[in-house]
Amino acid sequence: MIDVTCAIILWEDKVLVTQRSEKMSLSLKWEFPGGKIERGETAESCLHRELMEELNIQVKILRTLSPSSFDYGKFSINLIPFLVNYLSGEIILAEHETYKWLSRNELKDIDWAPADVPILEEFLKLNI
Numbered sequence: 001m002i003d004v005t006c007a008i009i010l011w012e013d014k015v016l017v018t019q020r021s022e023k024m025s026l027s028l029k030w031e032f033p034g035g036k037i038e039r040g041e042t043a044e045s046c047l048h049r050e051l052m053e054e055l056n057i058q059v060k061i062l063r064t065l066s067p068s069s070f071d072y073g074k075f076s077i078n079l080i081p082f083l084v085n086y087l088s089g090e091i092i093l094a095e096h097e098t099y100k101w102l103s104r105n106e107l108k109d110i111d112w113a114p115a116d117v118p119i120l121e122e123f124l125k126l127n128i
């Protein structure tokens with residue numbers, strides 16, 4: 001089981017979502033940005049590192065949501081979500097195909113990586 005962090009990044013009334021590139025696994029699926037926890041790293045420090053490496057942004061962590069385990073067949077992941085506020089940094093994509101800032105309603109209409117679906121559902125039930 002691979003531990004992966006991801007961020008629901010809030011800015012005003014929008015949420016940042018990123019699309020995996022054609023070269024990546026789960027090609028062209030949408031996800032909450034983040035990545036694999038490295039040895040000796042906390043989930044929080046992993047999240048800050050990945051968001052800096054992949055997007056060049058800084059965030060403030062607000063809280064966690066429920067982890068989502070998913071078996072992709074070749075590998076299983078435990079996806080650990082954090083609700084965060086966007087703080088600073090101009091977005092520069094290192095790996096992803098593209099990104100979008102979407103309203104809560106628009107989040108339902110994109111083609112999500114399967115592990116993200118329960119996380120999205122929990123987020124949409126929150127009163128924020």
Ligand SMILES: Nc1nc2c([nH]c(=O)n2[C@@H]2O[C@H](COP(=O)(O)OP(=O)(O)OP(=O)(O)O)[C@@H](O)[C@H]2O)c(=O)[nH]1
Nearest residue numbers: 004006024025026031032033034035036077113115116
């Ligand atoms: N970052 C991120 N990864 C996710 C999400 N949902 C999901 O299934 N994943 C999967 O979790 C793993 C995280 O990998 P990563 O982003 O750190 O690394 P990667 O694509 O370079 O790894 P890979 O080349 O092994 O696929 C990938 O297999 C990715 O498909 C998500 O919302 N965010």
